[in-house]
Amino acid sequence: MKLWEGRFDKPVAKSLEEFNDSLPFDRELWRADICGSQAHALMLYNCGIISEQDYNLIAEGLGGIAEDISSGSLEIGGAEDIHSFIENILTERIGEAGKKLHTARSRNDQVATDFRIYVFFAYKTLGEKVKTLINSLLVKAKEGLKLIMPGYTHLRKAQPICAGHFFNAYSEMFLRDLERLAQSEERVAVCPLGSGALAGTSYPIDRFMTAEQLGFIKPCENSLDGVSDRDFAAEYLFDCSLIMAHLSRLCEDIILYSTEEFGYFDISDEYSTGSSIMPQKKNPDIPELIRGKTGRIYGHLMGILTTVKGIPLAYNKDLQEDKEGLFDARKQVESCVFVMSELLLNISFKKENMFKAAGGEFCCATDVADYLAKKGMPFRTAHSVTGKIVRSCIEKNITLQDMTADDYRTFSELFGADIVDKVKAENCAAARTSYGGASPERVRENIKSIKKRLKKF
Numbered sequence: 167m168k169l170w171e172g173r174f175d176k177p178v179a180k181s182l183e184e185f186n187d188s189l190p191f192d193r194e195l196w197r198a199d200i201c202g203s204q205a206h207a208l209m210l211y212n213c214g215i216i217s218e219q220d221y222n223l224i225a226e227g228l229g230g231i232a233e234d235i236s237s238g239s240l241e242i243g244g245a246e247d248i249h250s251f252i253e254n255i256l257t258e259r260i261g262e263a264g265k266k267l268h269t270a271r272s273r274n275d276q277v278a279t280d281f282r283i284y285v286f287f288a289y290k291t292l293g294e295k296v297k298t299l300i301n302s303l304l305v306k307a308k309e310g311l312k313l314i315m316p317g318y319t320h321l322r323k324a325q326p327i328c329a330g331h332f333f334n335a336y337s338e339m340f341l342r343d344l345e346r347l348a349q350s351e352e353r354v355a356v357c358p359l360g361s362g363a364l365a366g367t368s369y370p371i372d373r374f375m376t377a378e379q380l381g382f383i384k385p386c387e388n389s390l391d392g393v394s395d396r397d398f399a400a401e402y403l404f405d406c407s408l409i410m411a412h413l414s415r416l417c418e419d420i421i422l423y424s425t426e427e428f429g430y431f432d433i434s435d436e437y438s439t440g441s442s443i444m445p446q447k448k449n450p451d452i453p454e455l456i457r458g459k460t461g462r463i464y465g466h467l468m469g470i471l472t473t474v475k476g477i478p479l480a481y482n483k484d485l486q487e488d489k490e491g492l493f494d495a496r497k498q499v500e501s502c503v504f505v506m507s508e509l510l511l512n513i514s515f516k517k518e519n520m521f522k523a524a525g526g527e528f529c530c531a532t533d534v535a536d537y538l539a540k541k542g543m544p545f546r547t548a549h550s551v552t553g554k555i556v557r558s559c560i561e562k563n564i565t566l567q568d569m570t571a572d573d574y575r576t577f578s579e580l581f582g583a584d585i586v587d588k589v590k591a592e593n594c595a596a597a598r599t600s601y602g603g604a605s606p607e608r609v610r611e612n613i614k615s616i617k618k619r620l621k622k623f
């Protein structure tokens with residue numbers, strides 16, 4: 167039965183029905199819809215709009231429907247949308263009282279409320295998964311405390327770093343994500359129920375009561391906005407998109423560092439895949455897939471932004487298009503975050519390669535320039551002298567570590583015997599003791615601080 171068929175002489179065309187119906191996807195909202203209806207019915211009773219007897223029938227009826235959907239004994243189907251489905255079943259089961267549930271409510275405020283409840287819980291589950299991911303990064307950061315690797319700019323070796331610093335950088339990104347999720351969660355917890363179709367209602371309802379009952383912070387303050395606002399959906403998709411951007415960067419690093427060319431990381435067999443034709447291959451399909459899914463999530467964000475941009479106040483059916491992308495994003499992002507937290511624990515380090523690379527390709531050149539500058543040479547001059555040293559090494563096909571103190575002295579009198587130690591990769595990394603720097607001691611501090619900040623969530 168359609169909720170609105172009274173005004174119509176003929177049933178809707180079959181072909182159109184399928185096009186118009188949202189039940190195939192908004193069934194995902196069934197729990198949220200029942201919660202919203204429970205709160206609405208309780209409020210109607212408390213405000214004297216329905217009788218105690220009707221309320222009891224409705225509350226029990228809805229409870230029974232929830233149980234039956236959960237257990238699988240009630241199959242969702244045969245209605246236009248989840249709201250119609252639940253109301254139809256309720257009326258089938260409890261009779262006339264079921265028809266009173268929709269008093270002082272429209273599907274417009276109902277769906278906006280359901281969707282907010284859904285997104286509110288989506289924030290909770292995603293937040294938990296991000297926390298697990300940061301814990302995996304912390305495990306790797308701790309292992310990396312003893313390791314030195316090259317840090318990069320422009321994907322060219324730049325300066326040696328303690329390997330833990332690399333993992334902590336990603337923890338910082340995901341901590342910002344956690345903070346953003348918590349902030350967005352507050353904005354989604356505003357209740358549109360009671361906004362009616364668009365203008366509120368003439369019944370003596372108590373919107374604060376339903377908001378509180380549902381665990382929302384407050385009711386929305388403008389009914390036109392309440393029924394048509396989907397900022398919260400766009401915001402959830404943005405938050406997911408940024409998480410995916412961070413994951414995708416991490417994937418890119420993992421893919422690069424596990425190549426033969428870099429050779430710093432090894433991904434376990436369980437987290438790698440092979441080729442159907444090239445027997446030697448061990449491919450990083452898992453991080454590639456996460457990197458690839460990032461595009462799909464950005465697509466969902468573009469989708470919602472484009473859907474809402476041309477909508478006149480208040481509710482328009484375009485808004486039915488707000489759900490599928492978000493449902494898919496939730497599923498994809500949660501699984502990507504989970505898979506990454508497992509993948510990290512399946513990565514081992516090729517310590518010698520990392521260490522060797524950190525000393526190579528003049529990674530320690532900045533330290534040579536700093537050495538001279540600390541002895542009184544203006545930094546710009548020291549930079550230029552070091553540039554000449556590097557050039558001469560390239561010509562002789564040697565590294566900074568191959569040079570003796572006397573070799574250094576041919577470029578400047580300021581070089582002492584200690585320069586030989588200063589250009590060792592582990593010493594260069596250890597020297598970066600500025601706050602937030604790449605020395606093991608600072609990395610250890612960073613780990614402590616990440617753990618402390620993580621506890622807040």
Ligand code: ARG
Pocket residue numbers: 188192247273274277481483485486
């Ligand atoms: N399926 C609809 C949606 O998702 C429910 C609201 C219908 N409201 C209406 N005025 N047709 O947006």
